[in-house]
Amino acid sequence: MSTLWQDVELKKRDRLYGKTKADCTVIGAGMAGLMTAFELEKRGFSVVVLEAGRTASGATAKTTAKITAQHGLIYDKLTSKHGLSSAKLYFESNTQGIDKYERLIREMNIDCDFKRMPAYIYGKNSAYEIRKEAQAADKIGAMYKYTSRTSLPFEVKGALRFENQAQFHPLRFVKAICENLQIYENTPVIDIEDGKVTTMQGEVQTHYIVNTTHYPIINLPGLYFLRQHQERSYCVGVKTEKRLDGMYLGIDEVKSFRNYEEGIIIGGEKHRTGNNSEGGCLCRLRDFANKCYPKGELVSEWSNQDAMTHDGVPFIGRFSVFAPRMFVATGFNKWGMSLSSVASDLIADLICGKKNEYEKLYTPNRVKLRASFSSFAVDAGYSVKGLAEGLLSSKEKRCTHLGCRLKENKDEGTLECPCHGSQFDRDGRVVFSPANKDIRRDE
Numbered sequence: 001m002s003t004l005w006q007d008v009e010l011k012k013r014d015r016l017y018g019k020t021k022a023d024c025t026v027i028g029a030g031m032a033g034l035m036t037a038f039e040l041e042k043r044g045f046s047v048v049v050l051e052a053g054r055t056a057s058g059a060t061a062k063t064t065a066k067i068t069a070q071h072g073l074i075y076d077k078l079t080s081k082h083g084l085s086s087a088k089l090y091f092e093s094n095t096q097g098i099d100k101y102e103r104l105i106r107e108m109n110i111d112c113d114f115k116r117m118p119a120y121i122y123g124k125n126s127a128y129e130i131r132k133e134a135q136a137a138d139k140i141g142a143m144y145k146y147t148s149r150t151s152l153p154f155e156v157k158g159a160l161r162f163e164n165q166a167q168f169h170p171l172r173f174v175k176a177i178c179e180n181l182q183i184y185e186n187t188p189v190i191d192i193e194d195g196k197v198t199t200m201q202g203e204v205q206t207h208y209i210v211n212t213t214h215y216p217i218i219n220l221p222g223l224y225f226l227r228q229h230q231e232r233s234y235c236v237g238v239k240t241e242k243r244l245d246g247m248y249l250g251i252d253e254v255k256s257f258r259n260y261e262e263g264i265i266i267g268g269e270k271h272r273t274g275n276n277s278e279g280g281c282l283c284r285l286r287d288f289a290n291k292c293y294p295k296g297e298l299v300s301e302w303s304n305q306d307a308m309t310h311d312g313v314p315f316i317g318r319f320s321v322f323a324p325r326m327f328v329a330t331g332f333n334k335w336g337m338s339l340s341s342v343a344s345d346l347i348a349d350l351i352c353g354k355k356n357e358y359e360k361l362y363t364p365n366r367v368k369l370r371a372s373f374s375s376f377a378v379d380a381g382y383s384v385k386g387l388a389e390g391l392l393s394s395k396e397k398r399c400t401h402l403g404c405r406l407k408e409n410k411d412e413g414t415l416e417c418p419c420h421g422s423q424f425d426r427d428g429r430v431v432f433s434p435a436n437k438d439i440r441r442d443e
């Protein structure tokens with residue numbers, strides 16, 4: 001399955017052989033890693049980026065690339081569970097994140113279809129949650145409008161429009177910002193310790209380490225595997241003359257819409273990674289797209305996944321109190337574009353010893369029991385079941401991360417871990433972390 005973004009050829013990079021040195025080592029060349037590496041270089045550090053596969057071949061290649069501070073029903077949730085000031089900080093940081101993209105694109109003259117446009121959330125069957133989110137939007141000072149008129153191909157009960165959000169072509173942007181970065185491709189990191197990162201055939205002596213592998217590949221310290229799971233969704237590109245007046249996200253019927261050069265991208269059919277053994281997600285999405293745009297032509301389809309935190313806020317900052325020179329950006333809850341931009345400034349500020357007003361909101365070392373207990377309990381249930389089933393499974397059905405039993409994703413022919421979301425292709429190669437080792441079918 002190919003995405004609409006893979007028309008861009010990125011420069012091939014060498015593998016790391018032997019030893020090298022850098023002030024900062026960034027692990028993972030997705031949007032979070034690349035933007036952070038770019039920012040660190042700008043601030044005068046020497047930076048090495050280590051990438052297991054090709055640059056931007058992970059979640060970043062398969063995003064729908066809306067750059068927005070409107071992240072579903074986030075502001076009502078944040079206001080009630082974390083307080084109004086946290087909701088305001090979340091909004092401000094993501095708004096600044098969008099502005100940073102615009103600034104870079106202007107300064108570097110990057111041709112990546114960046115367009116300012118409104119972002120909507122809509123309720124197809126009920127306007128209740130949309131109205132509540134509108135009240136939260138009011139409190140945080142967002143520029144918003146409540147409406148029931150949209151350019152969607154169906155009626156909605158209510159929609160909330162945030163002004164001045166954006167969309168772009170993510171890989172054209174990546175191509176420009178990674179041009180002068182020192183990236184090693186096909187260089188999976190296999191071990192991380194204070195001051196040293198070890199790869200298959202080399203190592204980097206380094207002062208600071210930034211983990212941007214999408215889902216952290218090490219379990220200790222940090223225990224990230226207890227604090228997030230992964231969710232998968234599907235996308236189709238429909239070639240059509242129709243266009244929308246903004247980007248859309250459905251709340252009661254979770255579907256995503258945005259324009260691209262030749263038509264409209266539709267996303268949906270989300271499930272916890274590892275929970276699609278029956279298949280049918282892509283088929284249902286194609287049917288939905290057909291009903292929306294009967295004269296359209298399906299030209300592309302793909303899927304993607306992201307790490308979901310229990311309290312709905314990503315982990316950006318110091319990896320652990322036990323590893324002060326190690327940093328992380330993960331748990332983007334499917335909003336990693338604006339949040340990669342937030343992460344790049346926040347992590348660079350921490351490394352420079354500069355105060356950042358968003359540090360406390362995003363710190364991975366927060367404890368918010370009230371906001372996260374029910375999701376924690378669900379995830380713990382999956383882990384106990386997955387580990388128990390793993391004990392009774394053959395090696396080729398066991399995840400190389402912690403040993404949970406893998407489940408087939410019928411739509412893709414892949415194997416997925418329902419506990420922490422690792423994904424393996426048909427040949428047993430890791431596609432998505434936290435697994436960091438292929439399944440050896442001959443063992």
Ligand SMILES: Cc1cc2nc3c(=O)[nH]c(=O)nc-3n(C[C@H](O)[C@H](O)[C@H](O)COP(=O)(O)OP(=O)(O)OC[C@H]3O[C@@H](n4cnc5c(N)ncnc54)[C@H](O)[C@@H]3O)c2cc1C
Binds near residue numbers: 030068235332
């Ligand atoms: C269907 C879908 C649609 C989405 N649409 C949007 C959207 O419209 N707007 C938005 O803001 N967000 C969106 N997202 C989320 C967004 O795509 C992600 O949050 C973002 O791309 C994550 O970027 P990343 O850099 O963290 O991860 P990645 O892009 O996955 O980068 C991580 C990199 O680390 C590498 N890596 C892994 N292990 C190792 C190792 N051991 N050694 C070295 N390298 C390693 C991987 O190969 C990979 O290249 C969407 C997500 C989904 C699922």
